[in-house]
Amino acid sequence: MLDLITLHELILAVIVVLIFVLILVISVLIFSFFRYKSLQHRQSWTTIIQQKITEVIVDGAERLPKDTSFALYLKIPSFRRYFLSTLVSSERKFTGKAREEVSRLFKVFNLEAEAWKKMRSKRDYLIAGGIQELTAMRVEQALPQISELLKYPQRQVYQEAQYAIVSFKGFEGLFFLDELQHPLSDWQQLRLLRSIEEVPDTHFEHINKWLGSRNESVVIFTLRLIGQFQLLTYYQEVLMLLDHDMVTVRKHAVRILQNLENQSTVNQLLTVFDNQCIEVQLEILKALKASKSKQTELFLQEQLRSHPDIGIKISAAEALMVLEGQSYLRAIVTSPETSSQIIQIVNHALQEKTC
């Protein structure tokens, strides 16, 4: 191969790369130094900002004394960005009056422009950050632009837009679910659920539509919504979902039925039990355990005795325990005809001391 490259050329190539690497080493060191300096600045800025937030909470944003040194800091773009992000983080930590005062700081220091600038950026994370900041500042004028971002291709952006819309509009902000193609992650569902304070009675159509959505995550989210707000009127619709193709939907349906429980729930669960897969059956047993209904006792005893799955047996035994069926369970344990497996399961349910 040295016919193609002479040794001399090879040494030169190595030296060139070496020089390049050394330049990179120096560059990285210099960059690290500046990064370290920036970190130090941030630490001092954090103290200043925290102090300012404390002053605001104590004295109120309207009565802030003129602070020339702070004004000087605000002229530094990186300080403004850091101040803004700190305020957004702090805003979530407070409630009530304190939160209002902190929110007022956005306007006092005219930080909205920073957030707008971010949202108009082309970088996903900046757009998402801008949405978060504008949402925290409650800048309602941003709603049209944020709504447009619901169909943004990047996950980070459309998720922030979804959250922002729901934060601003409450239940009505969920209308994007009508056409939602992307799955809603559990994390996003929890965020959205937390942002909704009430569900108006006038939106049956939407909820029904979501329950029939092809997007499995939308169905589950709606079930959670129904469960969270105890929307008893949807009981039948939820019950229908026990026939849904997706196991996860059926599991959630059982949970929600238990949330919305009425007199016929136990019977309905017992009826569908045999047609469900193990995962759903386990969920039903949990629901029966929570229902503490005496009418399930025989059913549970039967499951404990005859069901082939150990998990079901254990759940049945645990449910029996809750139904104050210890005497039955103790009788089983002492019966010479009981298999050792059942004894162990029952003992497990009884949580008895063995020494």
Added chain:
Amino acid sequence: MLEFAHILYEIIIWLFILYSIAVFLIYGWIGLYAYGAVLRYKHENTFTDYNLIATNPNAPRFSVIAPAFNEGKTIVENVRSLLSIYYHNLEIIIVNDGSRDDSMDQLIAAYDLERVSFFIQGTVPTKEVQGVYRSKNPAFKKLLVVDKVNGGKADALNVGVNISSGEYIVCIDVDCILEQDAILKLAKPFLEQTKKRVIACGGVIRLANNCQIENGKVVQVNLPKSWLGRTQALEYIRAFVLGRMAWSRASGLILISGAFGAFDKEIVLACGGYDSKTVGEDMELVVRMRRYMEEHKLLYEVVNIPDPLCWTEVPETKEVLKKQRNRWMRGTMETLWKHRKLLFNPRYGRLGMVSIPYWFFFEFLGPLVEFTGYFIFLVFWILGIINWPFFFALFALVVSSGILYSIYAVLIDLVGHQVYTKRKDLSKLIATAILEPFYFHPIVVKAGVRGAVDYFRNKHGWGEMTRQGFQQGVEGKSWGQQVRFQLDDALRNYVPIAIVFLLFYVLAVGVERWWYGYNFTQLADFPIGWNLFIDNLHLGFQIVSGGALIYLLFSFISRSFARGFAIASFAFIVLMQFVLFLYFSESRNLLGADMYYYSAIEMKQILEASGMLSWTNIGLLISLILFVVTPLWISSKWRTKNLYVGLILLIMGVTTCFVPLRSLLGKVPSSEEFVENAERSKWRYFLSSNLSNYLQDHPEIASVLGEESLDLVGTDGDYPFLRGEDTKDMLGPYFNQAPATPNLVVILVEGLGHAYSSASGYIGCFTPFIDSLSQQSLYWPNNLSTSGRTFSVLPSLMGSLPFATHGFLEQDVLPNHFNLFNVLKKNGFHTGFYYGGNSDFDFMKKFILYSQVDTLIDQWTFGPPYKKLPGNGGESWGYEDQAVFAKTLETQKVMSQPYLNVLLTLSTHNPFLINNAEHYEMMFDRRVAQADLSLDNKKWAMENRKQLVSVLNLDDALRAFFEAYKKRPDFNNTLFLITGDHAMPEIPLESKIDRYHVPLLIYSPLLKSAHTFKNTVSHFDVTPSLLAYYRANYQLHTPDQVTWIGRGLSEGPSNRSIGMGMMQSKNQLIDFVYGNYHLSDGHLYKLDGKLDEEPLSDAAVQEVITHRFDAFKRANKLFYTRKQVLPDSIYARYFEKVISKH
């Protein structure tokens, strides 16, 4: 050979350079990709509110599983730390893995535990669970303690998996300190999953050494105090912040640290939990989970988050560190081996095509390659072949690249997660980055290599199986069963060694083919690869099956002995394959049993002169031995699962014994001997040559095998070559009668073949002087030498003597005989022998001393200003031809007494190094450009430039010799005979006869006219004709009864002669010329008037010629059996008579 060494050197250097470039690129990519991953994570989580799930009852359940073994001193504190983790739906399972200390007692006391009945649902097999404990105190309701029989970390984790109730399990080391929000941060990727299922998630682990810890929480972060600790801090940053983040982003992560990682329990159970047989259970589990997902075609992700979530103590002593790295290496190897099916398997997507190959080539091979690099560096250093500027440049580059990567990691950590923010700590980290390549890195590499060695020794499954081996299986079995078991086990153990051998052997054959293609452009036109491969594979299977029988036999004595024998034998065969083909490549001769007929000193001289006996080659040989022996040794620890492969190998071996090789070989691409030999298995030839040689030396065995019938020929008292002297004087008529008996100067030119010393040769004339001289001489263009080497030229040319077993001069004591030296000496000639080399070589000196030659000049009698030939590595064959000629002129004074001088040249001997090479190279170039050479001639010439340049040198030296001689008064009364000892095998031979086709010319100012003889003659004919000339014209008294094989130059090997045998090498009497026929190794050829030959298929002729050849061999055999060529009485009578005359 030197060129081969050079190429091998280059290959090694380039392999390392390419590997380094690959490492450079991979780590460059990791650095850049990780930066993006860290930034993305940071941007996505700037405002993440983890409280969303911290107290949410709908959040998924996590089970933290912490195995504990003898952690009594810290376990209570560690559990307290775990209990303070901020996550609502959490279960903490402490698995006491059979601790021998008071761990359980302490836990029971500290947390008010009570034993409960617990039905374990999980189905992963584990050691026995002795008890499950819960706390009576509701404050500790998350805590579950399991007491089990000791079974190792993986087994304890499996118990935790079986017992856990969470959807996700978090496996940690119990001595780890988790950040309070660790589970919150780990949970997020699982909760964010949509289309792709997150099956595992890891976080960054940081060093707790020297950190301030209060109530199970790290309250102040400090760098470890020791350099060893600091380098590990740096290493952890590199590994977690760069490596794992990059691989996570690229969906190629296959390692979630065993100290802290979360897994989807459903997938863990589906995969069967942790593998308790491996020491690298963490990596193995992730690979198995990924494999499961790939095989079930499920979309998935393995995620790493750059948040520092876990703090752990790292070893701060070298011993503990080495043990840890040793274990990591073994774990890596176990996992890679277990999942070897995945390597470059496209079915497994990125896992098979990227992740596993990366781990194989860089994580597993990295330390081994580096270690090999150190070793090769040492070898090169000892051999003195290191180019230091290149070395230092490359070394500086490697070290600075490592430093760059470390400093870059510190920077990314600073950008991302700012664990070490104190100025002092950062300075120390940068200092550590600079020192690490010199201090820490060698320790880790050494430990890694040691781990690899340990893996192949005893510390993994196969090793244990090997140790258990026979003894365990044979207990209580009958003798027959024991033998069967032993055979079964031994064969299964033999198969991996045999397969590795076959691979290496085929690889060596591949190198051989490549080397021919690289070295010989004339082979480019011939498809020799197939035959070469088939011939060797055929032999390879025979070796393997034969080896199996020996191995099984030796296994009964000792398995380790059998293994050692197999390793040594197979390694020898592979190494010898290199030696054999390189020998062929250098000499164009196949190496056979003739190698035994050179003394140790001769061998040394051959090796030194060819440049093979150099430190470079010794270094190469050692490296090659290591390269071959190591895999053989490793494979000797393995065994196949069943007997099938072994049986197939045996059947293949046995089948090859019955299937004739010729039926498998393709069409012979050329009748050229060189091409034919190139495609032969060198090993097969070597073996068969040795076998026939052995049978020749042991006729009793040969007779048993039915191969010896020669003993039946001849009887005591017979002298088959003895006959009355009746050689006609065919030379006399061409010479003027001189007033005094003419002197005779015989010039034997090393390697002077007809092909390049005559315009009619297939290469063209590269001896302009000899060519011009031949026009003024008696010239026999169709002359044959009697051997393919120098060893027979003196007895054949000077005595027309038979060969005996391995050449006439090989006999311990030379039998009485007549030759030109002793006959002419007794007729008053002064005799001399001039040679620039060591006259002991080929026992020439023995012949000279026997013949009582008056003057012996060899290399020991030369001195300044004579020049030696340049040497390969300082050694050469001796003095250049110019020196030999000049020394002759100097030594041989003008005298009235006639003289016979024999000069033997050697400049044209391999390695063809000459003084003033540039001058002759220019001469060569001019000649090629100007001479009337055909395109074919030019092509041949350019391919053999080195050899032909040395021929031009010889020719020029000869010209100068004659010019000087002409100035002497004795020139006019001198006969000059010039011939070659044989053709150079290093120049490709067009036909079998070309090896022996050398010119013969007799020049003298006494010549009446020049004449060219077209008849075929040989060296055997020279002495009879010369003595006939002297006898007829100058009344010299010559013996009445002679043992000349030749009939004289007028007849040659004609139908009236007994024919002429020719030895290709010292143990190969396989060529025979009789009339116009040439029998070579059983193949018959017809010779034409130019000594060109064509294969002849004529059974009748073949029978006659074979019969003649057998008769020749019988006669030769009878001679060497009797050790007498003629009766002593004839010898004594002649010399007494002559002596009495004087």
